[in-house]
Amino acid sequence: MVLSALLRFIYPPPSNLFVIAMSVISLVSLGNSGIMEMKGKHLQYSKLWNYGTDQKISADKKAKISSKTGMIIAYTPAFLAGVGSFVLLPVGDFRFDLLRSAITIHFFKRIFEVLFVHKFSGWMDTEAATTITLSYFISSTSMIYSHYLIQGFPEPQRDLKYFGALLFLVGISGNFYHHYLLSKLRIKGDKNYKIPQGGLFSLVNSYASVPQALYVA
Template sequence: MSVISLVSMGILGLMEIKGKHMQHSKFWNFGVDKIYVDNKAKISSKTGMFLGYSPAFVVGVASFILVPVEDFRFNLFRSTITIHFFKRIFEVLFVHKYSAWMDIEAAITISLSYLICSTIMIYSHYLIQGFPEPQTNLKYFGAILFLVGISGNFYHHYLLSQLRTKGDKNYKIPQGGLFSLVICPHYLFEIMGFLEISCISQTLYPFCFALGSAFYLMGRSYATKKWYQSKFEDFPTHVKAIIPYIF
């Protein structure tokens, strides 16, 4: 499962670079035939993203009820997963200002992906209860990285939400924070958040999931930069996709 997760997410990232996008947000109808889009089953982006994150959050909460384990590393690990998806749901409901539709197939894909991956991560870590602790303990480093990642991600999502007033559906070039250096700093901090999961767990599957997520988000950020360049002639040439000064 570790290899499957890594390879599949890497392929999705490559598809984003090549122009085959997950159809939601600004890529809802980008680069596809209008008749094809009109005939696709769709839901609002807000509903789609809520459905995308909710099952994984439920899995995290349910794990505390169904598996009451006292191990600190395991509880820290599943707490960060649960908090991560709670934050995403909170942002969907109260922060993000959506303007586009979402392909219902994309919503189902996102929902199942997060549901399955979260379940596997929590269950696989549960199975190693009683095993010796790793010689190098990274759980505290992971906890700090998690706070940095989740805070940075939320801050830049908030900045994006401030680009629109109520009822406004137009896109603008983001400003503030790390947007002066990269077009997707929220993805950069999200990768940091997934890396903390692997640091706290220190097992193979969370590491492969974090690495696969990084590949996908790098591809998505590259596509996002190309989208902004196609829409705005004054898009800053020095702004990278996701890694300041590099990519």
């Protein structure tokens, strides 16, 4: 019953070993990451670099790179996967082009923000950088390849691609705007975290009264 309802909105997954394997790996990896976060064992980067006494002692012994360098490394392979799909697979249907365009634009925006918007003050564990990079790259390539395989399939009964494209543009624009607001919280040389203001932050500020919950890009 549930599967039948879902197939009104989505394609059935292609019968492909790579796609199935990557889907399982991604699901297990994300589930494990969520459990680790709940236990307080965060990926060590930026403001979480030395979170907790035990992790701080461990972090001092680990190889590290600047957060800015780490995030550039994390986003670039996924961005190149999106760009490369247009070179390696120049002909695609409209849905396929939408998907790989969204991936390319998303990671281009991320790289642009790292270079010109965000203000970084922390470090990044090289192991965390590797984990994040692989996660983004594998997810991006799997989505691109999966959509490449389903080209020519009958459209779902409820076609949401135009609504999805509009939602993507609204979301990515709002995300960029709020990242810009976060970046303006810090003056040159400032490394403190502050309560964000403006935009939609007023809707969540009531949850940011504790110092540990304050965020800044």
